[in-house]
Structure formats: structure tokens, C-alpha cells
Amino acid sequence: MVKKVKLHDLCCANCAAKIEDKISKLDGVESVTVNFLTEKMIMNADESKMEDILSRIEKIVHKIEPDVEIEYI
Amino acid sequence: MKKDIAFIVSGAVLFIAAMFVPDSMNILKFILFLTAFIVSGAEVLINAVKGVVHGNVFNENTLMVVAAIGAFFIKEYPEAVFVVLFYRVGELFENYAVRKSRKSISDVMNICPEYANLVKDGSTQRVEPDEVNIGDIISVAAGEKIPLDGVVVSGSSFVDTSALTGESVPREVKENDEILSGCINKNGVLTIKVTKSFDDSTVSRILELVETASAKKSKSEKFITKFAKYYTPTVLALALMLAVLPPLLIDGATFSDYIYRALSFLVVSCPCALVISVPLAFFGGIGGAAKQGILIKGGTYLEMLASADKVVFDKTGTLTKGVFAVKKINSVGISDGELLELAAYAENISSHPIAQSLRDAYKKQIDLTRISESEELAGHGVSAVIDGKKVLAGNSKLMEKANIPFNKEEENGTTVYIAVDNSFKGSIIISDEIKQDAESLIPALKKSGIAQAYMLTGDSKESARSVASRLKIDTVYSELLPGDKVSKLEKIMSHSKGKTVYVGDGINDAPVLARADVGVAMGALGSDAAIEAADIVIMNDEPSKLAMSIGIAKKTMNIAKENIIFSIAIKIIILILCSLNIVGIGVAVFGDVGVMVLAVLNSFRALNSIKEK
Numbered sequence: 141m142v143k144k145v146k147l148h149d150l151c152c153a154n155c156a157a158k159i160e161d162k163i164s165k166l167d168g169v170e171s172v173t174v175n176f177l178t179e180k181m182i183m184n185a186d187e188s189k190m191e192d193i194l195s196r197i198e199k200i201v202h203k204i205e206p207d208v209e210i211e212y213i
Numbered sequence: 214m215k216k217d218i219a220f221i222v223s224g225a226v227l228f229i230a231a232m233f234v235p236d237s238m239n240i241l242k243f244i245l246f247l248t249a250f251i252v253s254g255a256e257v258l259i260n261a262v263k264g265v266v267h268g269n270v271f272n273e274n275t276l277m278v279v280a281a282i283g284a285f286f287i288k289e290y291p292e293a294v295f296v297v298l299f300y301r302v303g304e305l306f307e308n309y310a311v312r313k314s315r316k317s318i319s320d321v322m323n324i325c326p327e328y329a330n331l332v333k334d335g336s337t338q339r340v341e342p343d344e345v346n347i348g349d350i351i352s353v354a355a356g357e358k359i360p361l362d363g364v365v366v367s368g369s370s371f372v373d374t375s376a377l378t379g380e381s382v383p384r385e386v387k388e389n390d391e392i393l394s395g396c397i398n399k400n401g402v403l404t405i406k407v408t409k410s411f412d413d414s415t416v417s418r419i420l421e422l423v424e425t426a427s428a429k430k431s432k433s434e435k436f437i438t439k440f441a442k443y444y445t446p447t448v449l450a451l452a453l454m455l456a457v458l459p460p461l462l463i464d465g466a467t468f469s470d471y472i473y474r475a476l477s478f479l480v481v482s483c484p485c486a487l488v489i490s491v492p493l494a495f496f497g498g499i500g501g502a503a504k505q506g507i508l509i510k511g512g513t514y515l516e517m518l519a520s521a522d523k524v525v526f527d528k529t530g531t532l533t534k535g536v537f538a539v540k541k542i543n544s545v546g547i548s549d550g551e552l553l554e555l556a557a558y559a560e561n562i563s564s565h566p567i568a569q570s571l572r573d574a575y576k577k578q579i580d581l582t583r584i585s586e587s588e589e590l591a592g593h594g595v596s597a598v599i600d601g602k603k604v605l606a607g608n609s610k611l612m613e614k615a616n617i618p619f620n621k622e623e624e625n626g627t628t629v630y631i632a633v634d635n636s637f638k639g640s641i642i643i644s645d646e647i648k649q650d651a652e653s654l655i656p657a658l659k660k661s662g663i664a665q666a667y668m669l670t671g672d673s674k675e676s677a678r679s680v681a682s683r684l685k686i687d688t689v690y691s692e693l694l695p696g697d698k699v700s701k702l703e704k705i706m707s708h709s710k711g712k713t714v715y716v717g718d719g720i721n722d723a724p725v726l727a728r729a730d731v732g733v734a735m736g737a738l739g740s741d742a743a744i745e746a747a748d749i750v751i752m753n754d755e756p757s758k759l760a761m762s763i764g765i766a767k768k769t770m771n772i773a774k775e776n777i778i779f780s781i782a783i784k785i786i787i788l789i790l791c792s793l794n795i796v797g798i799g800v801a802v803f804g805d806v807g808v809m810v811l812a813v814l815n816s817f818r819a820l821n822s823i824k825e826k
Binding site: 153 | 266267269272483485487
């Protein structure tokens, strides 16, 4: 299942790369890209684990960039 | 942003004032430096604390704060202020540059319609485009975007397709014409019957494609991300060693001196300039291409396109217009009209352009009750039962396969041979026109590093040869079945050191597009299959866009390489100079934000690569 997430105010390219790296290692995530310029994350992940994955993502994002606002689209 | 500027300016004023205070008034001097530091550095400090609270200790802000506070402690006040001040200025530039590139990208993407005017029971209602169903009627006034793909039911107008194709000449549409979402209606009111849901409409598909483009990362993007991952910890470890080891091991070396040098290392250790430089270049290239109606599905394809040395073309619809017209009818034993009728009926099931041209020439409505059986024979033609008689229509191979003696046609063009109940009844010659801008394409490609140009076609040798010699194509493979195209391509690729590009119309050559290193679909506007199968999609049908794409790819790669070499080299040079104390912390800050700003500015060139031409 493909999930798209908008990360508002993503302000550092390296942080985007770090977020991508951390999320890609989560259990159930097949592939993920965080595009610094469009501020979008596109993730392909196991649907049954989605809820758990999303809550982990929120933690990861806020740890690396506290000011980012997450919007599910 | 204005707030940032205010802080920076007041910080700078205080800083300059402090510099002018004579050393004898050292308390005033210190207070001015401290205020300048707090004014310009407060936000960096707050962000650093936030980062640490969230457990993210080694972020850019903490590195800067540690460096600045460290400088304060070893009494290098001007340096301390300079670090935060220059860092803020750099951030400001960076934000501006990033915002600007985001804006240029979103301008390219600004094709998404916000609403649709749904016509129901005689009244018009404004609804979200995704609420409209297939078969619904919508109306589009002048100046509005076409929200969904459909067919014009009434009205005529000119539509601006530039957002999709990069073409500035408006296209005329009238009743019964197909119309695509994302175009802008220029004058008349159009009533449209919707043929595709919003999600399947052209505009949604294009947006989806460009947005996901970043998923296909190029080698250089992967390299720089990996490099950055090791870069920061390595520099931090070196900084620690630099602060501690020399004072312990070398006579006369002081801690304050080496801590100062180590602090400079901290400033340079930030990897952002590296990480942003390459993707930004690619994003610029992809965005710049999108403006021209060229959709590139990922940085990796730009990379491969730039290193391509062979291009393989499909003929029909790619190099030629694919608009066929009946040129000559040679009937045997029946009238020309009867022969054309048989051909049009037989080819009724086929969507091939040749079949279309036969139907166009026949002009009359096809009476389906007369056709009892029909079957397409890939690479040969069609077989159908019309009025109870078995009709074969196709190329010479079809006649040979059925053992029907026939008069071979030598004329330039595509020949359809027709047989009824295994007896030859004549042939129809259909010719296609070479696209105007194809003439100069091969010489242009040769200039940009393509060594060999090939053409694959299912057409006869004669018609293929004549097209190839006019276009200066090196090698031609003709009379191919659809399946042969893949094996021919594989053969070409196996002899190839560089990458091989295949250019087709995407309608019946999806496997070939997929097999090539880079598959380019042309004239893809409105063809879902082509958009799906290709790596690069040229929205209109100008082959010259291929040369443009290669130009953009090469330029983007150059910029990406410049950014990589430039940012790594400057950082390493600054690290060496800092460790020898030849330059101070001020230059080190340049090694962070300055490099980043320059990389960002350099990347802009990729986005604007077309304007310069």
C-alpha cells in the first residue's frame, strides 16, 4: 500500500535524508523516499502494520526536525 | 523571514560597533559582543536545545552553538559572533534559494484543476473534480482549466496545452474531439462528456509521475547521501583528536589554540551542503524538462540519458507522423472502391494507424453485421470473414504465409495486400510523412555524443530504407514482428558500452520501452500505456525534444558533478587550512553555509537550462 505524507517546513536536506534512512529500516516498510524539495514522503508499506508504522514515523520525524508538521494525504 | 533579517541586521550592527570599541574599554566591548551574539544567535541556540531535547544531538544547530560558545570560552569573541551571524545569513540565503526552487517546481505542477462545473438537470454546479463520474457532462468557460479528460459534446475553442506539452501554439478543439485535463480553455464555452475519472485523467497521472520521480535515485545521489553519512562522524572524531592530542603530545601547543582549530572543524562538519547539492541539481533538471513537456521519471534516467551512446527509434509515429493516407489503389479483378471497402471492413478491428487510414479513405459507416469473424495477426495483418467470404489484409508476409500468389509492390510506402477466399484481389499503398523536426534530429544527436542511430520497424524494407536515408540513420532493421523488436534491441545493447535509448510511441512497443536502458515514449499525451511504460515521456510528438532531453541530462549531470567535487573539495581544503590555523572560524562558516548557497545557486542553472537556448 502506497502512503503519501506531506512534511510541512522540512528545512534541512540532510535531515530529510536521515528521516528517509530511519523510516526505511522500520519493520513493514518496503520502500520510502523523502523528497526535500516537494516536502513529500512517499512510502510503500505493509497495510496491516500501517498504524504502527505511522506512529513510529511521527516519532522519527519529530526527533530529527521538531518543527515539521505532518499531514496525511 | 523579515524577522530573521531584523535580527541579523541588528546583530551585525552591534558586532561592527563592538569592533570599533577600543581594546582599552574591554568591558563595553565584551557586552556589545555578547549582545550581538545573543541577538543573532538566540534562534540557533533555541533550535539546538530543541534538537537535544528530542534526542537529536548532532544537528547543524548544536554544532554551530558548540563552536560559537567554545569560541566565547577561549575569548575569541568576534569569532563567536561571526559564526552565528554568518550562519544565519547563510541560512537565510539557503531558505530563499530552497523556497525559490520549490516555487519553480510548484509552478510547473500548477496544472491541477481546483473544480469542475458539473451540468445536471439543466443547471450547473461547481464540484470537486474527483466527484465527477464517467459519463457526466461538465462545462468549461473561457479561462478555466479542463478538469477531467473527455470528449467535446458541443462548442469549439482553442485550448492552451503548454502546461502539458511545452507547446505555445494553442490547439483547436471542436465537437467530438478528445480533450485532456490540464489544458486551459482560451475562448469559447466547451461542454464535455467525461470519459475518465479524475484519478485516471491526464493531469492526475502527470502530477503523480513527477512527484514520485525522486524515488528513482541516481547513482550520484546515492553516493553523496552515503558520503555524508560517514563524513560528519569522521570530521567530529578528527575535531576531538585535534583538540586533545596536539596539546598533550607537542611541546608548546596550548589547549586554547587547538580547541579553536577543533571548533572550526565542528562548523565544517555539517553535511547539508553535500546532501542538498546533488538532488537539487536533478530536481532542477527534471523540473526544467517538465516545463518543456518532457517528463522524466527519476534522476537515474537523467544520468543514463547523459551517458547514452546509442539511440534506437521506432519509425511509425515517432520519426514519421503516423498519419497515413491512401496513396494508390491497385485492384485486380474488382473495382478500386470494392477493394477499399473490403480492406476497411477487414481492418475494422485493428487500431493500427494503417487501419485507421483505410477507414478514413472509405469514409462510409462500417456495417458490423457484415463482419462475422475477425482476428488480428500480429506483424502480419488481419483475417476477417465478410459477407461469408474469408478476407486477408496485410503485408507481403501474410500473403506468403497463406501461399497466395500476389503482385509485389515496389512503391515507397506501406502496402496492404488483400486476398478474398485465397485469391489475390489487389493492394493499397499507404504512405506516411516524415515529421518536420526529425530531419535535423540525428545530426543534433551526433553532436551530443550519440554514436549510432538505429531504426526498427515492422514496415517493408523499401519504405524503411527511404526514411532512414533521409534522416541519416545509421542502421535499419525492417519487417520486424513486435516480438522481434525486443530481441533486436537486446542485440544492439549487448554490443554497447554506453547506455541505449529507445524511442517509440508507446502504443505497441511497451516491452521494448521497458527493456531499453532508457525508454522514451513520444506523443504520449493522452496515452496511459505509454506514460506507464516509459522512463521519459515526451508529451507532444516532436522528436527534436529528444535532443533537448539529452542536452538537459548532460547539463544536469555536469552541475551535479560540479556540486559534488566543489563542495567536497572546499570542505577538505578548509579542514586542512583550519587544522594548520591558516584560516579561522570565519572561513570555516563559509565552508558550511557558503558552500551550500553556492551549490544551490549552481543547481538553479539546471532548472533554467532551457531559457539559455
